[in-house]
Amino acid sequence: MTRLTIVTDAWYPQVNGVVRSIENTNRELTRMGLDVSMVTPRDFRSIPCPTYPEIRLAVTLYGNVARLIESYQPSYVHIATEGPLGLMARHWCLAHHMPFSTSYHTRFPEYVSARWPVPEGWLHAFMRWFHNSGNVCMVATDSLERDLAGRGLRHLARWSRGIDAGQFTPRPLEDRPFGLPRPIFMTVGRVAVEKNLPAFLDLDLPGSRIVVGDGPVRAALERRYPDVLFTGAKFGRELAAAYAQADVFVFPSKTDTFGNTILEALASGVPVAAHPVTGPADILGGHPEAGALNDDLRTACLTALQRCSRTAARDLALTYSWEAATRQFFDNVMMANGDRLLPVAAE
Template sequence: MNESAPKRLTLVSDAWHPQVNGVVRSIENTNHELEKMGLTVTMITPDLFRSMPMPTYPEIRLALATYGQIARKIEESAPEFVHIATEGPLGFKARRYCLKNGMRFTTSYHTRFPEYVAARLPIPKDMLYGIVRRFHNSGNGCMVATDSLARELETRGIHNLMRWSRGIDNALFHPRRKSEAPFGGLKRPIFLTVARVAVEKNLPALLALDLPGSIVVVGDGPARRTLEEKYPNVHFAGMLQDEALAKAYAEADVFVFTSKTDTFGNTIIEALSSGVPVAAFPVTGPSDILGGHEQAGALDDDLSAACLKALECSPEAARDLALTYTWEAAARQFYDNMLVAHGP
């Protein structure tokens, strides 16, 4: 590491434990690799403050921190650089601090905030994109996971975009022998999805399909009870983590990614690493990962057709594609972005 390069990073995120999602996993794994590179990373997250449940999504806690509290936390960490991961209460106050004190910082675009809010509240997406645009353009770089997302955000007026890809723990997520009676005796083939059970994940696109075998949902969220009642033939396995999650992936014959609004799709590469071909819509995230890799998965506007095509794909090709993603490489991208934004 260059001796003059910043070694103390303060990372601000409204998404953190006990949430289980791609944002938290991406930050956690990147931090681990950055620390191996010699950086000291200080997190400012909602668990450090009083909080309240987010309306319509109580599993997410919103920090009730004041600007003064955020300012003190940043100053105590004595950062040489700040990264703001989310456009939430903590993110906006940290942004205010950096702008007020002339501190260079980067942001990242993990979540389609305008679409998620508009799905719950009657607020025009254009107005929300105006907020997002001002938030990210005020920093010294905005990190995005894929080229297609960067092109899309450029059309929205967001500039200075930087690539920060994702990785996979291929020692945890790996192919395993499939059982004859998976998930308590369900009929194969198994079409599995792993997601928050919430409106933005578009789960009915899979649950309503007439597919051979069985459909399994791993995850929890505010829409679970409603969907369980509406789709009684679907197996809801609840929240699984670590080894239990890895075993669930490996039992699947096809992994189905239903979302049209995710910015990447960490679960896609977890499935691929488990030797499970993927079916998805041809949208940002799935297209970036699966494009040009027809043996590892199938993209189709007709999700049923994609599922059936994926049954014919190669588990070996799926695994090989996943092995091209590492957290070490993702963290190096993040660090290089930080150096560019930090300036001489």
């Protein structure tokens, strides 16, 4: 049996795009007949990340990580993150001459610089050092690939994302969802500094604004914006039901590499308003009936409200599937090892 080991510093109890992407990909890989094993912070003692306690950082020795990887006897290794476990897995692969793939999920230099006074140039050099040692580095979009190639990253390959269109689906609209007047402008995700939430919350918009999610700056933003509803984190059916009541989904981030929540909103029949940056521009570009892009986020919000279609939003989301994205992912994994053929599970 083909055995794939995925190493990630991002895993539960975190809930973010990285975790969801890996979780959905693992499900599809298992359906394809692969034996998938994981190396995550849950395998070791961990501590909260400074300034971001929801993120747990593994505290362990290289030998412990090496023994765990070796116990899985992997045919292939994929390193999803550049954290402590990713660094030790990288070292193990290089020491054992094991080809490996990586993925660029997060604009790590921009995220770190938003919290600590570390020059972005140093961090971009670290990312080149980390990813260029692998055989393939997976990126989600065309624009991200162009950006990273310009920064010296090599061996770039595309890995898109999918959507569970059965979970995230249009529903009947309530007159006053959450007890608030329409139109409803909503954003969903981590309530953290890199998400650029004030760019949305400072806007003069009709109706109501809702933030679904939790994170380190939630309390501060609740004090600063008392007229905004902060619901906290929602999951599963409750999250899907919340999405479906929005009139416009607002994506204020300028640093995400894709934006899984954009697909979740579109699948729920909700038009999207965003800046024309990596992620939103790749998904919505050429689809003005499904969402609006503008450097002026207020203009984007009002355009999405007045001119976009809930049907068009749903139709765009349906062009994405986790099955297609996962086959793309595993083709990249095998390409890193000099193989281009996908295994087919027995019927």
